[in-house]
Amino acid sequence: MSTEKAAVAPHGVEDALSAYSLDGQIGFLLRCAYQRASGNLLRRIADHGLTPAQFSVMARLHERGSMSQNRLGRLVGMEPANIRDVVLRLKRRGLLETRPAPDDARRLVVDFSEQGRSLIARLIPLEIESSAQTLASLNPQEQQMLLQLLGRVAEIEEG
Amino acid sequence: MSTEKAAVAPHGVEDALSAYSLDGQIGFLLRCAYQRASGNLLRRIADHGLTPAQFSVMARLHERGSMSQNRLGRLVGMEPANIRDVVLRLKRRGLLETRPAPDDARRLVVDFSEQGRSLIARLIPLEIESSAQTLASLNPQEQQMLLQLLGRVAEIEEG
DNA sequence: CCCATATCGTTATGATCATAACGATATGGG
C-alpha cells in the first residue's frame, strides 16, 4: 500500500487530473463569491471611508459592546497583528477609542467614539441592502439554505 | 416617500438595527468560510512554496493551456495589477514562463515551465483532499447544494 | 509564594487585493 508504485494503472489519478475543474472547487468558489459580496458592500460604504473588514469590526462592536482588542479580533476572524492595524486605522479616523483594561495590564479595551457609534448605525442598513444584492439570484429558500450551509463550513468561533 | 421623516415611528429601523446579526450576513460568512478553505489548502501546499492564489493561477493554466496574462487573470478573478504580481512570483520560482504574443504586441503569453507543469500535477490531488476537508461537515447532497448555490452567487466570468 | 504556561499586544516580513492613472498597441467605423 505504501511503497508499491502499482503497475496496475494510475488511471484513477489521471482521470482525477483531467476531470479536475477549478470552477467546482469550494475554495475557488468562496474566493469569487466573497469578492462579489465584498465589492457590493464596498461600493456602498466607501464614501464613508470604510472597508468591509473595518465594517465587520464596527458591526461586531455594535452587537457585543466594548471588549479587548484581541477578543474583538477573534470574533471577526482576524489575527492579533491584523486586528491591531484595523483598529489603528479606525482610531485615526476618530471612529474608535482604546484604553488600558483596568483589571489586566495586557489588555486594550476598544470602544466607539460618539462619531463611530453614530456611523455604524447609519451603515448597517446599507450592509443589509448589500447582502440582499449579493443574494439576489437566489430565492428566499435558497438564500436560507446557503447561509445555513456556509455557517457550518465557516465554523465561526464563539467568544 | 422621500423627504418626509415619518413621525409615525422609526420602529422598523430600530428593529432592523437590534435584530442585525453579523454572523448571519452573507459577506461575513463568505469571508470566514474562505479563510477556512484557504488555510486547509495552504497547510498542504505551503511546503511546495505556493499560496492558494498562486495555485488557482497554475490550476487554470493547467485546465485551459497557455494564454495571455490578462485573460488568465480574468479567469481566476484577479485584476491586471494583481495577476501581474502573482505571475512574477511564479516566474521567479521557475514555475512559469512568459513571452510576447506573436500576433499582438500588447499581450504577454503565460505558460508553464517543465518544473511548473510537473508541480501542478502533483498539487491538484492535494487540493482535492483539501476541498473534501473543507466540506467535511456536510453530507454529499449538502455539498452539491452548497457548490451549486455558491456558483450562482459567484457568477464566475467566462472567457 | 514560585514558576511553567498561557495570553495579549507588537514588530517585521511577504503575499493578496482594489483602484487610479498611464503609455503602448489594436481595432473598427467613417
Added chain:
DNA sequence: CCCATATCGTTATGATCATAACGATATGGG
C-alpha cells in the same frame, strides 16, 4: 487611411491577510 475607443500590461498607493518572533503580564498548580 484615420482616429476615437478599447485592450493590455505597468506603476503606485493603501488596505487586508498569515506567520514567526518577541516582551510583558496573568494564572494556576505544586
